[in-house]
Amino acid sequence: QKEVEQDPGPLSVPEGAIVSLNCTYSNSAFQYFMWYRQYSRKGPELLMYTYSSGNKEDGRFTAQVDKSSKYISLFIRDSQPSDSATYLCAMSRMNTGFQKLVFGTGTRLLVSP
Amino acid sequence: EAGVTQFPSHSVIEKGQTVTLRCDPISGHDNLYWYRRVMGKEIKFLLHFVKESKQDESGMPNNRFLAERTGGTYSTLKVQPAELEDSGVYFCASSQVEVAQYFGPGTRLTVT
Numbered sequence: 001q002k003e004v005e006q007d008p009g010p011l012s013v014p015e016g017a018i019v020s021l022n023c024t025y026s027n028s029a030f031q032y033f034m035w036y037r038q039y040s041r042k043g044p045e046l047l048m049y050t051y052s053s054g055n056k057e058d059g060r061f062t063a064q065v066d067k068s069s070k071y072i073s074l075f076i077r078d079s080q081p082s083d084s085a086t087y088l089c090a091m092s093r094m095n096t097g098f099q100k101l102v103f104g105t106g107t108r109l110l111v112s113p
Numbered sequence: 114e115a116g117v118t119q120f121p122s123h124s125v126i127e128k129g130q131t132v133t134l135r136c137d138p139i140s141g142h143d144n145l146y147w148y149r150r151v152m153g154k155e156i157k158f159l160l161h162f163v164k165e166s167k168q169d170e171s172g173m174p175n176n177r178f179l180a181e182r183t184g185g186t187y188s189t190l191k192v193q194p195a196e197l198e199d200s201g202v203y204f205c206a207s208s209q210v211e212v213a214q215y216f217g218p219g220t221r222l223t224v225t
Contacts, residue, residue: 004155032212043117043204043216044156051212088156092212100146100158100169101214 003027006089006104015113019076023089023104026070030091030102033065035074038086038106047074047087079111115139117217119205125223131193134220138187138207144168145188146214147180151201159203162188195224 006023013019021035032051036044050056053067062075072091076083086108090101118137126132138145147159159178160170164185173180177196182188192199202221206214 002155034212034214036216041218043218046213046215049212090156099144099161100172101148101156102158103156105155 001026003102004089004091004104007107008105010108010110012110012112013079015079015081015111017079017111019074019079019083019109019111021074021076021087021089021107021109023072023091024070025072025091025102027091027093027102028067028070029093032092033063033072034090034092034101035061035063036088036090038088040085044088076109079109081111081113084109084111117205117207117215119203119217119220121220122218123221123223125225126195127225128197129194131191132195132222134190134192134203134205134222136188136190136205136207136217138205139209139215142207142209142215143185144208144214145182146206146208147188147190148204148206148216149201150204150219151198156204159190192222195222197224200224 004025034049035047038044053065056063060077064073086106088106089104120135145162150156158172161168162182179191202219204219206216208214
């Protein structure tokens with residue numbers, strides 16, 4: 001069983017829609033939760049990260065963590081065609097010696113004009 | 114501020130040959146990480162340097178892979194001899210504080 005599960009998609013939405021991207025995980029030791037965006041043939045770009053449970057907002061993006069359910073989400077409001085990319089969730093224990101990121105497989109998002 | 118750079122962007126080698134990948138982290142970042150994505154799989158951790166020291170190399174697949182970080186600056190990842198299953202995209206990331214890891218564009222390695 002993978003430590004992090006993520007639906008690969010693709011997820012197709014019209015421009016302006018609210019997008020919900022999700023990951024589940026099995027390791028309760030994870031404390032930091034990240035979302036990366038990756039365009040084709042590029043490296044992952046850090047969008048935002050949260051610590052433990054709760055919400056974090058940055059512009060059109062909102063990240064939510066529910067540690068009790070081992071479930072994290074990324075919401076994108078007013079989606080744009082430029083948001084079309086693969087979105088990767090990643091998480092870490094972030095203790096000394098355990099700073100490695102564990103990734104989901106990524107969800108491909110397509111926003112049509 | 115320049116981001117993480119990797120060289121080459123793409124390498125095609127034959128099975129049994131040697132390849133060396135290079136990563137230049139963001140200036141001032143003490144933490145440097147190598148990750149790999151093989152076809153259809155998730156990105157997986159290989160190892161972590163703090164300055165020139167290996168902090169965690171639990172993800173290195175076998176002893177055909179050798180990573181070094183000279184003087185705590187750039188890092189190289191050597192694969193010798195390369196096997197078909199080593200094909201994939203190799204990413205380097207760096208961070209100043211541990212949480213925010215910034216990734217390079219990756220090196221696409223094809224072993225034929």
